[in-house]
Amino acid sequence: MLRSALSHYTQASRAIASSSLYPIAHLHTSAPLYIASERRRQIRGLKERQAAKRKEIAEGKAHVVLGTRPGDEVKWTSSDLGKVIITAEQIAAAPRPSLLMSENPRAPDFVNFGVGEAEKKLLFEVLPDLTLEASILTKGHSNQRVENNEPEMQRERYKTRLFTSLLDLRNANAGGIAFENRKRIVAEFSRPGQPNDTGLPEVQAAILTMRIRNVWDHLTKNRKDVMTRRNLRKLVHQRAKIMKYLKRLDRDRYVTVLGRLGLEAESVEGELVV
Known part of the structure; x- marks a missing residue:
């Protein structure tokens, strides 16, 4: 009896549901289908852009990021910007300062913290002699010549070697190398009467070109760094805006700075697809 009652109740529920004005809602699949189609469209657009880049390279057009044509790296290495900036490879290949006590310490080829040629001469040639003379006078050996005081000279050489190792650009990170390069760029691209004019368009374009090449070197080693690739696009368009x-x-200044930066006009004009 109970089974028959349940059967009648189930049939009545089905009848009410079938006669209702609001049918049972099924799973709505328009959103997933839209997401899938949008994803396919993005992939298709990416493939088209990659094919366009390969076509430009095959046709010998200038690289949007590097600014030179394929196989024309001499344009960059012979440019003023390519000559003035230094790389981590050049720093590593430079001779290391001698650690022998019998030799006079020499300044490193690349010095950190923005030390120029005048500061290098002062720190590594003038200052040690003055410190040695002051040390001899302080200890009461005023009648003794500096050249004959070997212990004091050895002590001063040791201090100079420690100072040399501290100022060597090998101890700097990427930020320290970039700081030294910015200092060199500002000195090279500023006007003769204004040596520190950082607001000059030539200086700004040169600094952006250095940053673009550094980011490009990073992306060649880390291809999945999406955020850095976005920053690269911003830098390329900023350089194009300044140019x-x-x-x-x-x-005339525009044409001149293109040669000094090692850039082709195609890399800063028109539509830039990075």
Whole structure:
């Protein structure tokens, strides 16, 4: 009896549900289908852009990031910017300062913290002699010549070697090398009467080109760094914006700075696809 009652109740429920004005809602699949189609569209667009880049390279067009044509790296190495900046490979290949006590310490080829040639001469040639003379006078050996005081000279050489190892650019990170390169760029691309004019378009374009090449070297080793690739696009368009402004301001300066930066006009004009 109970079974028959349950059977009648189930049939009545089905009848009510079938006669209802609001049918049973099924799973809505439009959103997943839209997401899948959008993903396929993005992949198709990415493949088209990659094919366009390969076509440009095959046609010999200038690289949007590097600014040179394929196989024309001499344009970069012979440019003023390519000569003035230093790389980690050049720093590693430079001779190390001698650690022998019998030799006079020499300044490293690449010095950290923005030390120039005048500061190097002062720190490694003038200052040790003055310190040695002051040490001899302080200890009451005023009648003794500096050249004959070997213990004090050895002590001063040791201090200079420690100072040399501290100032060597090998101890710096990427930020320290970038700081030294920015200092060199500002000195090279500023006007003769204004040696520290960082707001000059030529200086700004040169600093951006250095940053673009550093980011490009990073991306060649870390291809999945999406955020850095986005920053690379911003830097490339910032450089193009500055170069377009310089072209409107003075076309002769624009043409000159293109050669000094090792760039082709195609890499800063028109639509730039990075």
